[in-house]
Amino acid sequence: MRTYHGTVTVPAAEITVEECASTSRCVEADLGFALGVLSRRYQKMASRVLSDVPGGARGYLVLTSASTQEPRRQLTLAQDLGIDRTVMTYLLDDLEQAGFVERRPDPADRRARLISVTEDGLGLIDRTVNCLDAAEDEVLGALPAQDRTVFRDMLQRLTAAATEAE
Amino acid sequence: MRTYHGTVTVPAAEITVEECASTSRCVEADLGFALGVLSRRYQKMASRVLSDVPGGARGYLVLTSASTQEPRRQLTLAQDLGIDRTVMTYLLDDLEQAGFVERRPDPADRRARLISVTEDGLGLIDRTVNCLDAAEDEVLGALPAQDRTVFRDMLQRLTAAATEAE
DNA sequence: TATTGTTATACTCTATAACTATA
């Protein structure tokens, strides 16, 4: 198998929508391409915010999820989030070392660990949430306020269906 | 730096929208998360179609782009698509070996190569386009037909803005 | 000396499976 070097970034795209419609087809009209562009743009913005969070976006995902319920076992947390259990180990290593989560032995099963978020962890979540909201608004900036809600709603419906279909 | 193993897949997500609204925040409401889920779902579907195309999605991108204009030089093509020139080398190696593109020396500059799509390449594009359209429709399946157009349109506006902002 | 295209190297992230300690 070949290996590829470098990365795909946003193309120059001096092609307008009109030209696009006139030719048989252009990449910018491609749904997957557009989703990728937007997704990467958000990730790029969010990565600045999430640089404070060990494990980046996934570390944040774990942190917020762990903060919403009673302490869960490590494996349960991994399954709930669809994260491989070996990855969860590394993520929690970093989060724990930074003092944002705690691993305590489960009194009911000494093999298992219960994951809880520390005060510092909660503080980090609070600080991060606001920044992410700002990033979302900027990504959706090209849309008027009421359209943003529509877009979010449609996206929600689509991902819900996607999750079911999984 | 730590290394992470495994991958993030779609979470179980038995959480409903109502519950989501009642709690402070849930991951499914996150724009970036939703975009990622949808983008991955499309990619997963498209990857089956694109398994025939050397270089996968990027190989297809190169192929379609090269077919829309007069033969361009390798570097120009790379810059137009935002692909690193070292990656372009590997992509074209595979596409050429499979007989979908040709590299000819540019008579105006013997360092440069002009990239053109072969008859076989055009045939591959034709076959692929239809399958990708079907994949798009399936990803947007949860939306009624007229909403799909709205969604596509909004996405288009957002990516256009994203490309500008780049 | 700068540029087109190619090749080489190191690094990050991922997939998989083996390992330990408990049950």
Added chain:
DNA sequence: TATAGTTATAGAGTATAACAATA
């Protein structure tokens, strides 16, 4: 024997720079 968590190894993709040929 099976499970929770950990660690090790190999692979796929990326970034970077060095290289050859030509301008």
